[in-house]
Amino acid sequence: MGVIAAQPFDFPFEPGQLGLVMIDFQRDFMEPGGFGESLGNDVSLLRNAIPAAQALLAGFRAAGLPVIHTRECHRPDLSDLPAAKRDRGNPRQRIGDPGPMGRILVAGEPGAEIIPELRPQPGEPVIDKPGKGAFYATGFAQTLSQLGLRQLIFAGVTTEVCVQTTMREANDRGFDCLLATDASESYFPAFKAATVEMIIAQGGIVGWAASSGAILEALDG
Ligand code: TIU
Numbered sequence: 001m002g003v004i005a006a007q008p009f010d011f012p013f014e015p016g017q018l019g020l021v022m023i024d025f026q027r028d029f030m031e032p033g034g035f036g037e038s039l040g041n042d043v044s045l046l047r048n049a050i051p052a053a054q055a056l057l058a059g060f061r062a063a064g065l066p067v068i069h070t071r072e073c074h075r076p077d078l079s080d081l082p083a084a085k086r087d088r089g090n091p092r093q094r095i096g097d098p099g100p101m102g103r104i105l106v107a108g109e110p111g112a113e114i115i116p117e118l119r120p121q122p123g124e125p126v127i128d129k130p131g132k133g134a135f136y137a138t139g140f141a142q143t144l145s146q147l148g149l150r151q152l153i154f155a156g157v158t159t160e161v162c163v164q165t166t167m168r169e170a171n172d173r174g175f176d177c178l179l180a181t182d183a184s185e186s187y188f189p190a191f192k193a194a195t196v197e198m199i200i201a202q203g204g205i206v207g208w209a210a211s212s213g214a215i216l217e218a219l220d221g
Pocket of ligand 1: 023024029036039072132157158159161162163187
């Protein structure tokens with residue numbers, strides 16, 4: 001048994017049940033010319049999460065604990081892209097349109113790849129998901145079950161969209177969820193701050209939050 005110093009209170013964990021979930025650290029969100037920028041965002045802000053995410057990856061790998069990566073992307077024929085998602089708003093480019101990193105948010109294109117700094121290692125599961133949450137229309141639940149995981153540490157982008165949606169989905173399925181605050185970023189600093197607050201409010205209504213340093217200290221200890 002280990003304990004992570006967290007908010008709103010300590011997070012006790014069984015190492016055999018603990019995994020790291022890396023949400024959507026893809027070029028499409030992290031680099032210019034992809035989906036994130038097509039929505040009008042300054043994508044440079046997201047790079048703040050890379051050093052802490054790298055440290056967590058290294059710590060989990062060194063401890064021999066599972067790491068699962070996700071990517072938001074659609075099949076090349078866009079058969080898993082609802083019209084409601086494709087047609088929303090007035091972006092510069094829509095999902096499936098050609099861009100400098102290939103077709104926007106399409107599996108197999110350069111933009112859908114995880115950034116080199118956080119590239120998955122062979123054997124680490126990579127879940128492609130058509131929605132914001134990682135459970136919807138994927139094998140994520142089965143992967144977690146096969147790995148025997150009940151307690152999840154979340155890193156990734158963006159904090160209030162795909163990370164928070166997946167944390168809420170996991171929380172409702174009975175997982176203990178902890179957000180690694182410095183390993184997650186938003187295009188909107190105020191939204192990130194609000195997300196951390198709403199996760200830990202009401203006695204941890206969605207889960208816990210802690211810095212990568214506190215998580216790594218507990219893994220070492
Ligand atoms: N737009 C935005 O903030 N996020 C997404 O569309 N997807 C994820 O968060 N991965």
